[in-house]
Amino acid sequence: MLRVLLGDWRHQGRAILLAALCLSFWSTQTHALEVGETLTGFAELRGRQVPLPEGTWTVAGLGNNTIVSGVAGAYGTIENAVLLQLNGDKVRGIVEINTNAISVTEGWGTTDACLRDGVLAKLNLYRTAVDGFCYFVTETSRPAASGTEAWEAAKAFAAEGGYALPMEWLTVGFRLSNRHDILDARYHFDGLELGTLAPSISVWTPETVVDDPQKYAVVNDLNAWAGLTSELFEAGLRGRLSERLHGLSVPQPLALVEDGSVDPGAIGRASKAARKRALEDLAADGVIRQDDLAAYFAAVDNTAPPPTLESYYQTLVAKMISFNLFRVSVDYLLAYIVTVSAAVSGYITTAIVVTHSMAQIANDLAWDSYIAGQRRDGSELVEFGYIAQPVEKRS
Incomplete structure (x- = not known):
């Protein structure tokens, strides 16, 4: 009896799965x-x-x-x-x-x-x-x-x-x-x-x-x-x-x-308009209180705009300059501790910077060559x- 019931259940399960797959197929038709x-x-x-x-x-x-x-x-x-x-x-x-x-x-x-x-x-x-x-x-x-x-x-x-x-x-x-x-x-x-x-x-x-x-x-x-x-x-x-x-x-x-630039608050899933629309939906569903909606809207309006590509690269350049200044200062300090000579320490630091720069270029070229060799048709x-x-x- 149990075997028969299991057989019926499996049969029904296949039917349900098939129906679900068909429904999924038709629902994805555009x-x-x-x-x-x-x-x-x-x-x-x-x-x-x-x-x-x-x-x-x-x-x-x-x-x-x-x-x-x-x-x-x-x-x-x-x-x-x-x-x-x-x-x-x-x-x-x-x-x-x-x-x-x-x-x-x-x-x-x-x-x-x-x-x-x-x-x-x-x-x-x-x-x-x-x-x-x-x-x-x-x-x-x-x-x-x-x-x-x-x-x-x-x-x-x-x-x-x-x-x-x-x-x-x-x-x-x-x-x-x-x-x-x-x-x-x-x-x-x-x-x-x-x-x-x-x-x-x-x-x-x-x-x-x-x-x-x-x-x-x-x-x-x-x-x-x-x-x-x-x-x-x-x-x-x-x-x-x-x-x-x-x-x-x-x-x-x-x-x-008005200020001559694209309004970043109007584009994308994190835009102010999209967030306000989502808040209104949550309030309509009772997830948040209508009384709190104004406070949420004010928080959205007071959000700082997202960083632009220009600001990103400006920050990237500033970080690169600050890191290299720190690195060069450490190289100079270590050279000075060993030589106790400002001139010699300067020559050593310069040689280190030039050597590292050339090594970095050679490393980049080697990686470019390796990546080019690994490329397949999809990268053309x-x-x-x-x-x-x-x-x-x-x-």
């Missing part, structure tokens, strides 16, 4: 994008999500993309979406998204824009032989040749609606990949908010940016926006962006606050067909 659909907050493609700057974005083109350069292991089955942000009869912003339909095991490499000189700003957050995350800021222009299926559809969509497409943009791009999957997104902005500094009017090169304080400030703002938005891509690759945004949108990168460049290309240096 809504397929459709041309003409409008989105806010984020766009989802193949279950991977990309944050969208505030405002309404229209899906203008969908299709398959190709790998222009890279390894065969990355396959050629890439899904591509192009979204437009419309303002009157103009296209004010474009987002192009690329993600894989077939997973791999050797990673997806990196993009040239995160490595080459000539971009306005770039940062490689991490990079190994099988995964990586980077972003960049640069000026791009629309190529004359035909583009991807999605881009051709988007151009037709804009032409049919009478929307003017800009020829040149300021572009912020992200490349995030792990061993199996990739999320490649590029945001193109016409920059008309910048007036005479708009990329269709003014020249944007590293040289002109350095020489122009206004352009330098704009690039810093775009770089700060990219750095703050980058944390959302990690969640987006796992399809968990809705948990981070809580129905909110990231701000427009060129929509500056993998480029897709994009709607824009870097602007050639203009006089």
Whole structure:
């Protein structure tokens, strides 16, 4: 009798497990994008999500993309979406998204824009032989040749609606990949908010940016926006962006606050807006008292802003200088105790500093050589067909 009951229980357990797996499978099926659909907050493609700057974005083109350069292991089955942000009869912003339909095991490499000189700003957050995350800021222009299926559809969509497409943009791009999957997104902005500094009017090169304080400030703002938005891509690759945004949108990168910088309190899971929304939910559920809500809001408002990349590197440089001054002082003191001569101690200390510096350089070169020898296909460049290309240096 017990054996029969156990058999029934096992049979029912398998049925329940099968039902749960089926339910899990269907619950993970994502809504397929459709041309003409409008989105806010984020766009989802193949279950991977990309944050969208505030405002309404229209899906203008969908299709398959190709790998222009890279390894065969990355396959050629890439899904591509192009979204437009419309303002009157103009296209004010474009987002192009690329993600894989077939997973791999050797990673997806990196993009040239995160490595080459000539971009306005770039940062490689991490990079190994099988995964990586980077972003960049640069000026791009629309190529004359035909583009991807999605881009051709988007151009037709804009032409049919009478929307003017800009020829040149300021572009912020992200490349995030792990061993199996990739999320490649590029945001193109016409920059008309910048007036005479708009990329269709003014020249944007590293040289002109350095020489122009206004352009330098704009690039810093775009770089700060990219750095703050980058944390959302990690969640987006796992399809968990809705948990981070809580129905909110990231701000427009060129929509500056009063002091001329991007507001860090408006972006990301630790943003002030997201924390206040979470507090309101906790109060509604009775976890915290409504009477305490004002005090919690005040605590959020009084929180110091997160450190920027610039402040991080400033602190890093200061720490390096202070450590080396301490190290050199100790070397000099030890040499002086032995020689009791200021001149000889100075020569010894200088020799130690030079020797250590050369040893450090040799050690770095040896490690670079070792890492290069260990690299596999996943660390190579993998480029897709994009709607824009870097602007050639203009006089």
